[in-house]
Amino acid sequence: MGIEALAKPAGSWCAHCKPGRGCAIYADRPAECESFSCLWLVNDLLDERWKPSRSKLVLTTSEDGVEIRCDPGTPNAWRKEPYASEIRAWAVEGEHSDMTVVVIVGQRMILITPEREFDLGIVGPDERIVRELEGTKVVGVTVTANDLAKGHGSIDTEPSDRQIASGSGPDRGDPRA
Numbered sequence: 001m002g003i004e005a006l007a008k009p010a011g012s013w014c015a016h017c018k019p020g021r022g023c024a025i026y027a028d029r030p031a032e033c034e035s036f037s038c039l040w041l042v043n044d045l046l047d048e049r050w051k052p053s054r055s056k057l058v059l060t061t062s063e064d065g066v067e068i069r070c071d072p073g074t075p076n077a078w079r080k081e082p083y084a085s086e087i088r089a090w091a092v093e094g095e096h097s098d099m100t101v102v103v104i105v106g107q108r109m110i111l112i113t114p115e116r117e118f119d120l121g122i123v124g125p126d127e128r129i130v131r132e133l134e135g136t137k138v139v140g141v142t143v144t145a146n147d148l149a150k151g152h153g154s155i156d157t158e159p160s161d162r163q164i165a166s167g168s169g170p171d172r173g174d175p176r177a
Contacts, residue, residue, distance in 0.1 A: 001060075001069070005030035010107065039066075049082060057083060065100035066090055072106040087112055095136050100129070111164075113138045118164045140164070 002010040016024045023029060039059035040046045052058045056077035058069040068087060070078050078087060091101045091112045101112040111118040111129060118141040120129060132140030141164040 001036075003030060003032050005032055055083060062100070062102070064098075065094055065102065068101070068103045070103060070105045075105045078103050078105075088114065095138070098136070100131070102129075111138070111141055120164055121162070 002008060003014065006014060006016070008014050014023075016029075018024050023033070038052060039061065040050045040052060043059075046059065049055060050057065050059065056071035056074040060067045060069065068078055068083075070076075078084065087101060087103070090099075092114045093099070094101050095114055103110040103112060107122045109120040109123045109129075111120060111131075115137075118138075120141065120143055123129065123143055126146050127143050128146050130142045130144050131138045132142070142161050143164065144161040
């Protein structure tokens, strides 16, 4: 996550982070850091296995779902059990409640659905993810310039949009297939 007060970009280690010891400026940390709580700290349903120092994952909420931020030094931690099964279960629940589940590894984003993964690549702050639905099932994804950045309110595909995958085949959009 980016921390504006420290000029720390998203996807990079904080210069004040001391692995195994914590934050070197904890007592004087910026308000952004002080107000942050990962889901492991605030959700009793996440047991000790989800502790970030153990799982190598930090769970946060977004406007439309859950974000799983994976330690870039352990980029496949989210694919290991018990995490992979639980993340997929959240995707199943999310499909019925219009909630997204996104894994973030460094700057790379992966949208998780019950049947597949959509590797979105790097999604910039001026871009958004648009899901193509058949009922409640995600069958395609496009990364598009944010409406505000485009200067209008439509969600029409622009030449700068990136269509990630579409169609309903089980192997479409999954780099492991």
